[in-house]
Amino acid sequence: MSHGPRIIDASQMNLPAGSLWRRLPLIGAVAAVIGIATSLVLRGNDEKQFFYSWLVAFLYFMSVGLGALFFVLIQYATKSGWGIVVRRLAENTAAALTVMVLAFIPVCLGLTRLYSWTDAAHLDAILQGKTWWLNSSRFLVFGLIYFGVWAFLAWWFRSGSVKQDETGDTDLTRRRVKWAGPGIILFALTTTLASFDWAMSLEPHWYSTIFGVYYFSGSLVGVFAFLSLVVIGLRRAGCLEGFVTTEHLHDLGKLLYAFIVFWAYIGFSQFFLIWYANIPEETEWYLERLAHGWKPVTVFLAVFHFALPFFLLMSRHVKRKSLTLGLASAWMLVMHFIDLHWLVMPSFEEKGGFGFAVLDVTTMLGVGGLFLAAFGFFLTRAKLVPAKDPRLIESITFENF
Amino acid sequence: MGLPLPMVPQLPDGKSFGLLARFKDAQAIYRACEKVRDAGYTRWDSHSPFPVHGLDKAMGLKASKLPWVVLTTGLTGATGGMLLQYWVAVHAYPLIISGKPLFSWPAFVPVTFELGVLFGALGAVFGMFAFNQLPMLFHPLFSSRSFEAATDDGFFISIESWDPEYDEARSSALLREAGAIAVEVVENR
Numbered sequence: 001m002s003h004g005p006r007i008i009d010a011s012q013m014n015l016p017a018g019s020l021w022r023r024l025p026l027i028g029a030v031a032a033v034i035g036i037a038t039s040l041v042l043r044g045n046d047e048k049q050f051f052y053s054w055l056v057a058f059l060y061f062m063s064v065g066l067g068a069l070f071f072v073l074i075q076y077a078t079k080s081g082w083g084i085v086v087r088r089l090a091e092n093t094a095a096a097l098t099v100m101v102l103a104f105i106p107v108c109l110g111l112t113r114l115y116s117w118t119d120a121a122h123l124d125a126i127l128q129g130k131t132w133w134l135n136s137s138r139f140l141v142f143g144l145i146y147f148g149v150w151a152f153l154a155w156w157f158r159s160g161s162v163k164q165d166e167t168g169d170t171d172l173t174r175r176r177v178k179w180a181g182p183g184i185i186l187f188a189l190t191t192t193l194a195s196f197d198w199a200m201s202l203e204p205h206w207y208s209t210i211f212g213v214y215y216f217s218g219s220l221v222g223v224f225a226f227l228s229l230v231v232i233g234l235r236r237a238g239c240l241e242g243f244v245t246t247e248h249l250h251d252l253g254k255l256l257y258a259f260i261v262f263w264a265y266i267g268f269s270q271f272f273l274i275w276y277a278n279i280p281e282e283t284e285w286y287l288e289r290l291a292h293g294w295k296p297v298t299v300f301l302a303v304f305h306f307a308l309p310f311f312l313l314m315s316r317h318v319k320r321k322s323l324t325l326g327l328a329s330a331w332m333l334v335m336h337f338i339d340l341h342w343l344v345m346p347s348f349e350e351k352g353g354f355g356f357a358v359l360d361v362t363t364m365l366g367v368g369g370l371f372l373a374a375f376g377f378f379l380t381r382a383k384l385v386p387a388k389d390p391r392l393i394e395s396i397t398f399e400n401f
Numbered sequence: 402m403g404l405p406l407p408m409v410p411q412l413p414d415g416k417s418f419g420l421l422a423r424f425k426d427a428q429a430i431y432r433a434c435e436k437v438r439d440a441g442y443t444r445w446d447s448h449s450p451f452p453v454h455g456l457d458k459a460m461g462l463k464a465s466k467l468p469w470v471v472l473t474t475g476l477t478g479a480t481g482g483m484l485l486q487y488w489v490a491v492h493a494y495p496l497i498i499s500g501k502p503l504f505s506w507p508a509f510v511p512v513t514f515e516l517g518v519l520f521g522a523l524g525a526v527f528g529m530f531a532f533n534q535l536p537m538l539f540h541p542l543f544s545s546r547s548f549e550a551a552t553d554d555g556f557f558i559s560i561e562s563w564d565p566e567y568d569e570a571r572s573s574a575l576l577r578e579a580g581a582i583a584v585e586v587v588e589n590r
Binding site: 399 | 452454455472499500507508510511
């Protein structure tokens with residue numbers, strides 16, 4: 001309204017010919033092959049290191065995909081208007097979860113290396129009481145159920161959205177709004193249990209009911225940083241002009257900021273209750289992370305995953321500029337990796353403290369390549385924006401107060 | 402009235418408060434604001450029954466300073482909260498609780514956080530009051546009968562007579578040119 005009629009070029013909804021983004025599936029696949037091949041070569045030296053590094057990389061890219069799935073679900077559940085122009089990118093990110101089941105295979109193969117509860121001969125009375133949950137067959141079956149739920153949700157929400165690009169059928173939106181609520185419940189249950197299975201059970205004695213929320217909070221930091229970078233990158237490549245504006249960057253930045261705070265809130269809540277109660281079977285997990293060279297990492301995360309971005313991203317000007325938002329997003333993606341490294345690696349006791357291995361890099365390259373190849377595959381197979389979504393105009397003209 | 406009217410300077414007797422122009426709808430007032438802004442007026446305001454998106458830009462308003470007030474009061478609250486608990490736990494009433502040190506900062510984080518939020522919120526509300534010069538129980542524009550529509554369906558621009566650019570005839574012509582459906586002179590009471 002304020003600027004008179006705005007004319008937007010519909011071709012901005014497609015990747016320009018010759019753009020590097022069009023080759024993302026290939027680039028990702030090459031990175032995956034190189035990363036996985038070097039990881040397998042290096043695996044000979046230290047098999048346990050390989051599986052631990054792989055687990056971190058797996059949890060990392062799963063978290064980005066899961067965060068994207070949640071974003072799609074919440075967009076529908078709240079009938080959100082502003083986010084329509086970035087929803088397709090999140091749909092593509094979530095759809096990459098379908099391919100990530102491949103990255104789950106090495107985790108299953110390394111089960112006995114990663115999880116001490118697989119060793120039936122060394123279970124004490126407490127762990128014997130937990131075998132109804134902590135056993136390999138349940139772990140594998142539930143793993144497949146989680147992937148089934150996520151793949152179905154990601155596929156169903158994306159395929160309807162893509163179909164609408166052709167038909168413009170508003171019933172597609174209505175049905176997704178209706179099922180987004182149950183979808184969120186399914187998402188919450190599966191994500192929580194998956195984080196229990198894959199990360200929390202590394203320390204089988206230890207338990208924290210908030211652990212799933214902690215993983216979820218990090219996954220949303222990851223996805224909003226990822227989406228911001230993708231949006232900035234696509235705009236630089238000369239598309240989305242007129243669709244994604246400063247206003248949408250601002251909102252992605254606000255959500256990134258909000259979940260940085262949420263992450264700190266959940267992380268502190270978990271620490272706080274355990275610290276206060278001071279019960280040995282609970283404090284064990286934090287004692288590991290406040291000793292053996294892990295303490296500087298814990299402090300580092302508090303400062304650079306929370307305190308510093310909390311003040312730097314506070315200003316709206318920082319969130320509205322591509323450069324500053326892009327730098328902050330890249331920074332948070334690195335911090336998110338260190339967070340998951342910190343979550344998993346102290347259980348790798350033979351290693352004796354904090355330190356990165358070459359395998360940490362190669363597995364990230366391998367799993368990340370797979371993830372980006374899958375994301376790129378979906379990105380190049382549909383329009384960048386839900387072209388006939390009933391709320392598209394509302395999203396394009398959206399302005400922050 | 403008792404309460405001061407800080408926005409209105411002492412005007413000589415007989416000098417009017419300024420001009421009040423009514424516009425048809427949100428679009429009309431938006432365009433008119435751009436014209437008044439471009440004509441270089443500084444002492445003027447717009448009035449609408451609901452927030453019009455982007456009107457602050459059309460009026461050429463600068464970004465609010467309120468965020469700085471909120472930041473300051475929020476940080477004050479958080480710092481004060483931590484210091485208060487430190488003083489109570491270490492100096493005023495030292496008690497050893499579950500064998501922990503007197504200054505057990507994690508225990509003080511929730512109150513520090515809450516006081517930061519509380520002071521930030523109070524800073525936002527009362528800072529907003531201060532910037533808007535509220536409470537203000539009377540305003541010269543209230544003497545215009547048609548201005549009552551500002552809370553119903555009326556969109557208005559008022560230009561104050563002590564604006565350096567103000568000239569009753571010229572400013573009135575500008576407002577009509579900008580699409581006003583009615584322009585009136587508001588007396589200073």
